[in-house]
Amino acid sequence: MKLGTLKNAANRDGDLVVISRDNSRAVRAGHLAPSLREAVERWDAVAGPLAELAADLEAGKVDSFAVDPHAFHSPLPRAWQWVDGSAYVQHVILVRKARGAEPPEDLLTNPLMYQGCSDAFLAPTQDIPHGDPSWGVDFEGEVAVITDEVPMGVSAEDALKHIKLVMLVNDVSLRGLIPEELRKGFGFLVSKPASAFSPFAVTPDELGDAWRMGKLHRNLDVTYNGAFYGNADAGHMQFHFGELIAHAAQTRVLSAGTIVGSGTVSNEDTRRGSSCLAEKRMLEKIETGAFKTPFMKPGDTVRIEMRDDAGASIFGAIDQKVVQVDL
Amino acid sequence: MKLGTLKNAANRDGDLVVISRDNSRAVRAGHLAPSLREAVERWDAVAGPLAELAADLEAGKVDSFAVDPHAFHSPLPRAWQWVDGSAYVQHVILVRKARGAEPPEDLLTNPLMYQGCSDAFLAPTQDIPHGDPSWGVDFEGEVAVITDEVPMGVSAEDALKHIKLVMLVNDVSLRGLIPEELRKGFGFLVSKPASAFSPFAVTPDELGDAWRMGKLHRNLDVTYNGAFYGNADAGHMQFHFGELIAHAAQTRVLSAGTIVGSGTVSNEDTRRGSSCLAEKRMLEKIETGAFKTPFMKPGDTVRIEMRDDAGASIFGAIDQKVVQVDL
Numbered sequence A, B: 001m002k003l004g005t006l007k008n009a010a011n012r013d014g015d016l017v018v019i020s021r022d023n024s025r026a027v028r029a030g031h032l033a034p035s036l037r038e039a040v041e042r043w044d045a046v047a048g049p050l051a052e053l054a055a056d057l058e059a060g061k062v063d064s065f066a067v068d069p070h071a072f073h074s075p076l077p078r079a080w081q082w083v084d085g086s087a088y089v090q091h092v093i094l095v096r097k098a099r100g101a102e103p104p105e106d107l108l109t110n111p112l113m114y115q116g117c118s119d120a121f122l123a124p125t126q127d128i129p130h131g132d133p134s135w136g137v138d139f140e141g142e143v144a145v146i147t148d149e150v151p152m153g154v155s156a157e158d159a160l161k162h163i164k165l166v167m168l169v170n171d172v173s174l175r176g177l178i179p180e181e182l183r184k185g186f187g188f189l190v191s192k193p194a195s196a197f198s199p200f201a202v203t204p205d206e207l208g209d210a211w212r213m214g215k216l217h218r219n220l221d222v223t224y225n226g227a228f229y230g231n232a233d234a235g236h237m238q239f240h241f242g243e244l245i246a247h248a249a250q251t252r253v254l255s256a257g258t259i260v261g262s263g264t265v266s267n268e269d270t271r272r273g274s275s276c277l278a279e280k281r282m283l284e285k286i287e288t289g290a291f292k293t294p295f296m297k298p299g300d301t302v303r304i305e306m307r308d309d310a311g312a313s314i315f316g317a318i319d320q321k322v323v324q325v326d327l
Helices: A036-041 A043-058 A089-098 A156-160 A178-183 A204-210 A241-248 A277-288 B036-041 B043-058 B089-098 B156-160 B178-183 B204-210 B241-248 B277-288
Strands: A002-006 A015-019 A025-028 A082-085 A113-116 A128-130 A141-147 A163-170 A200-202 A219-224 A227-233 A259-261 A301-306 A318-324 B002-006 B015-019 B025-028 B082-085 B113-116 B128-130 B141-147 B163-170 B219-224 B227-233 B259-261 B301-306 B318-324
Touching: A002 A025, A002 A036, A015 A036, A015 A043, A025 A043, A036 A043, A082 A241, A089 A277, A113 A241, A113 B113, A141 A219, A141 A241, A156 A241, A163 A204, A163 A241, A163 A301, A163 A318, A200 A204, A241 A259, B002 B025, B002 B036, B015 B036, B015 B043, B025 B043, B036 B043, B082 B241, B089 B277, B113 B241, B141 B219, B141 B241, B156 B241, B163 B204, B163 B241, B163 B301, B163 B318, B241 B259
Parallel strands: A082 A259, A128 A318, B082 B259, B128 B318
Antiparallel strands: A002 A015, A002 A200, A015 A025, A082 A113, A141 A163, A141 A259, A163 A200, A219 A227, A219 A301, A301 A318, B002 B015, B015 B025, B082 B113, B141 B163, B141 B259, B219 B227, B219 B301, B301 B318
16 A cells, blocks of 8 residues: 655644555545554554555545645654665765765675654655755665564564565755764764655555565666656665664664665666766766766756556655755 | 653653652643643643643642652653764763774864664663673763754754753763774764663753753762762863754754753863763773773663752652663
């Protein structure tokens, strides 16, 4: 099934809705759980009734309304936890080269992951704030999963069972601020502001054979300022989602509603383009000696989406514009 | 006023209560806001009625019950955000020396701060999990504040107005895992598991003259295995809480209920002891050439508390024991 969250000015968690397979119709599910957050927190009790409602929606047995993408917030407008991996080795190598840093020696055996801010995500079509050109605003197209409660010390295999929903994310990154911040040694804080997620989160069964061994084997379509930018295969993860979850849970329980990200989708085949500006810039530098593509300026737009075999959008689109904000 | 949160097995946010000044009596405040989290999210509407209830409690005008410290969770059992500064320069210098790392060059002008995990805090008297001796479990006694919503780009001075509550924290740290994790470049993840907070969070006015210019000028009493361990003056912050909040809010809004920590309280005067084991170990190394004090083992206990001029506990005590967990 596909779930989503309608914006609600009176409730930051928003209102839970079930979405039809073709993304055209929705039905409110507030009688089952007020919000997606609360649904995930008692998933075992709620998933069944939600699936029945989804079946009734497909069968035209319930009153539904037309989907308006702008009415949707991120599936979890705020979350108790957002941890983001960096499981595409090609991305790590290129981005570290771009800022003159070395990849960790154990890149292939020990997942890279950071604790992100989760208090207030952007909506899928919400503007990305741009405070100053020195920020170097970039997008990062990724896959993410939502878990139920994960026990401390879980194995990578058992961790897979805790994945309840899958979605896409634009992990907004401020490239101009990252080098100085990471040099201080404590990771990202101001250089990774609020991310945005795809309007729809779907259960793994909805992905069919494309979801196997904890990876999503489909292309991530990235469109930048209306033109093709990338369609890398998201299946090329060095670590699958079970391994990423197990990494985060080594020393603590992960609460229900934890979001785990894949890191920027990236392939070695450069014909597949990129899912962030930093990689393209580094490839330019390698090829020509100079960075050419600038970071995002006010007015620039990015669209991130994933399609099934029939070309239909699975998660709906993240479609954002950068706008200047006064500080 | 003093606020606290009773554990509630059916609700992870717990139940809001108001505490008497002398920490002896409590009254439920669920009719004003179900939880402290929800109270902070609509603070302007709720703070007045809560203060009235606190006055009625002091005057003996409401039915109250005796405080049982073990019934209390951390004031926010889970939060949308926990960012922890490192505002005591002496701590940064000693701890980095202990792990053979240099302090950042701009230590005195640019706050150090990390994004911590906030999905499931420990209760003030909850056991600290110890999975393996290689973890190197340590405590860190700190001061923390809870904010309402903070606008992006707030000034340090304006940020002070967003501090609604003050409390203490034990920022549990796994010293054995920190060097490798920080070497990877993405900050703390598995090396900073769940923290615990003092049972009571108090409004700044409750602190009188000890709260001035965004710093809490009182000693932090730390007792380790029943013996004196430290009583450093928490007022020695290089950056006040307004500066820490402004640092975090440079590129994004901070949601209501954000917790900002001071970092481990530390003074240059070594007679004041320490607020974590790592500092004492480094001082031993400097003096004798060898680390002597081991990190926490199962059975070790730490108590963190702060007293007013009359010797009364302001926030109640964090009082925790380390226990072995099976992984």
